[in-house]
Amino acid sequence: MMSTELGTTKPQLSNIEGLRRAVEESPFDAVVALSPHNFPYVAGCFVGTQTSVPLRLAMAIWCKGDDEPILLVCNIETPLVRRESWVKDIREYVEFKTSPIQALADILREKGLERGKIGVELTHLMACYYLELREWLPHAEIGTSEEVFNRVRAVKTPAEIALLARAADLTLRALLATYASSQEGDVERDLVSKLGANMLACGADSPAFLYMGCGPNAGVAHPPPSDYRLKQGDTIKTDCGALFSGYRSDVARTAVVGPPNDEQRRIWEALIKTHTDSIALVRAGNRACDVYNGTKAVAEKHGFPWMMPHQGHSIGIPTHERPILQPFEEWELVPNMCFCVETRVRWAGKTGYNVEDLVQVTEKGPIVHTRFFPGEWLFQI
């Protein structure tokens, strides 16, 4: 899926054999991938307009018994998909002239499935398209397909782990470079801009999100960049991510302007103890909810104020994907799942602290891929 010199072989990131098996074992006659994460995972090719022009659908239709899916894309994207994808059967529709859903229904009818069981990503497909599909195929049974793909995507291939680890590491280096070159009096907006530029300099294809809350903005989860000027004693709570060959990073570290005071030290110490204990829970056999509930328990032990609805999430092509480390997520952790474990605390509109690491589940316990950040992590600028 990585685009290198034109014409050279690309590394295979996706687990195509796992997908093939998942389609066979699914309750559907055909499953359709159409989200900006599942389509590229199946097709081995990123269509950027899936996010910028969401109604321009790109779909992979995989029928039970078939060795390969059929791709259906807007004709504007056909040359790219023909060049980049491993899939041979590529169909196209002309935007505004033919509805992508009509074209999908045509393919399903061609495959003899007008009365079939069709799995579609109902957590992504827009309601208008769902209603249209019901009209084109009134006798089909339409269910939700994302679990078929999500279960495969949740366990990362060695190539994916290498890419995710590199992405997280470089993003964190970009953040460190930003902190290291900042000081009292700097403007929040300029810090954000510098972080974005540092991500690009570190090899990201693009920044994905840049939340750097300075001073009172650290008390907001996702503050927009403002003209606030750094003062002595401020915390800077950064949560940021970038795009690397279609995959995402998501890391967080806190800095303080000048030497931390006693209260800041106390909060940070409790946060890091909680975080370290939380990472230790990311092991095969635990369920995702066990990590959440276990972290909640240790937070209380360490005197860390607990308030978060989730303690992290799997990461891959999207930023948040299942399993989510939340109290109702029953999925069991298995080796080569990769999680962003994020521990944070905020006092609304006042201040906040956070830390987030990329953690891989292995047979022998968690591997933290984002360990290099110096000192005790409460970076002093």
Add this chain to the structure above:
Amino acid sequence: MMSTELGTTKPQLSNIEGLRRAVEESPFDAVVALSPHNFPYVAGCFVGTQTSVPLRLAMAIWCKGDDEPILLVCNIETPLVRRESWVKDIREYVEFKTSPIQALADILREKGLERGKIGVELTHLMACYYLELREWLPHAEIGTSEEVFNRVRAVKTPAEIALLARAADLTLRALLATYASSQEGDVERDLVSKLGANMLACGADSPAFLYMGCGPNAGVAHPPPSDYRLKQGDTIKTDCGALFSGYRSDVARTAVVGPPNDEQRRIWEALIKTHTDSIALVRAGNRACDVYNGTKAVAEKHGFPWMMPHQGHSIGIPTHERPILQPFEEWELVPNMCFCVETRVRWAGKTGYNVEDLVQVTEKGPIVHTRFFPGEWLFQI
């Protein structure tokens, strides 16, 4: 909607009075804004996770007869929304514990609308949430609300026009700086990275998309960055956009490495003639489809190979919004609509050329906000 020094007054970008009127004149008892463009337009506040965590809904519920909407957001985002929005009634739901749709249904029931006509953005709401809403409110009549908002958003306020013009101008300057510092032998991936950095240096909050097709990649609409090296005679077809205070830019220019040959000059001349004639069609009273069909006619006259399904689009918070300059779009152009007019040609996998400008409809004809690019626009590097 622009975040400046904390606590200072923010300029009002949205047309709130127009929204209020649109809600009153709509066929619905309540309309719900929930897309990453309509929610911030109504609320006056950007919630970044609307795009990075799409299932974490943020909604504005505006009931007929009410002077203001009610906002409903995930509790993680409440401090931001309380600080940034002009709306007073802000409700929250706890992610994973309560479904955002259940919380929406509660509010609609509280407003006495369990049998009401509810307008929801069906071009954005996920099918799973639509089906859930039907279950929570089985007696409500659910229709599609986006036209209520889209009609208001399509006509830009003076503050929006100033922001869009600045965004387009700075993005184009970033592209020019990138071309001006590039040469034969440079790697496509590095050009992309430099363009992103130049956008940030020019004041963008983040790059949004960076398509720089070099050589054969110019024959692809949206190529991912590759290791291709620029050769003499290559074209570079760039289509790029950035984020400025939540609004988007989208501009395009082509460059050639070394002096253009006769064929390149011929293609470019026909493209520019077609583009200039196309812009002249962007005037009040024409319908969007008239611009498309008229451009198709002049392209044939100028010997320019015509192949595109649309000739541009309105721009604002999203990159593509209605009206789209496509053959079936009947909306009439009115003053202060703003369009990205894009003229392009590609020979799949071989080469391509494009140009895209920000054009404002006025009573006295089109204003092009992106005129400064030097020479005849086929930039020679």
